[in-house]
Amino acid sequence: MRWTSALAIYILFWSFSVFLVLPFGVRTTHEAGGDHVPGTAESAPHEFRAGRIALRVTVVATVLFVLFQLNYHYGWVTPRDVDLFGRMDMETR
Template sequence: MRWTSALAIYILFWSLSVFLVLPFGVRTTREAGGDLVPGQAESAPHEFHAGRIAWRVTIVATILFVLFLLNYTYGWVTPQSVDLFGRKSMITR
């Protein structure tokens, strides 16, 4: 695999990981014991730490990418192993 392809796949894993990480560790203003500002949504986070979120996303994306790269190298899961409809003749290597 070329390094440019690996970088593009890592970026895809990183952008997917954002949606996996964002819901965790969020406290609303009401949960933090603060007062809502007029016009503020009740579900809005009390404090947003972009650096902390980016660090968590990078860790998750790196783990997922390493698993992907190991599978690419060693071939643990192949299209033939997940053939659910018995169409092995349509899959070419």
Template sequence: MRWTSALAIYVLFWAFSVFLVLPFGVRTTEEAGGERVPGQADSAPHEFRAGRVALRVTIVATILFALFQLNYYYGWITPLSADYLGLANMAVR
């Protein structure tokens, strides 16, 4: 695999990981014991720490990408392993 392809796939894993990481560790203003600002949503975070979220996202994305790369080289899961209907065997005939 070319390094540019690997970089593009890593960026995709990073963007996907944002949605995995964002809900964890968030405390609302009520949970933190603060006062809500008029017009503030009930679910809005009390403090948003972008650096901490970016670090967590990078760690999760790196782990997922490493698993992807290992699967790419060692072939643990292949498209044929997901063929539950046996359609690959029909195409060979």
């Protein structure tokens, strides 16, 4: 695999990991014991720490990307393994 392809795939893993990481560790102002500011959503986070979230996302994306690269190299899961409808068998006939 070319390094540019690997970089593009890593960026995809990173952007998808944001959605995996964002819901964890979020505390609303009510949960943190603060006063609600009129005009803000009650579900808004009390403190948004972008650096901490970026670090968590990077760790998750790196782990997933390493697993992807290992699977690409060793072939643990192939397209035939996930062929639920037997279409790969139809191509060999």
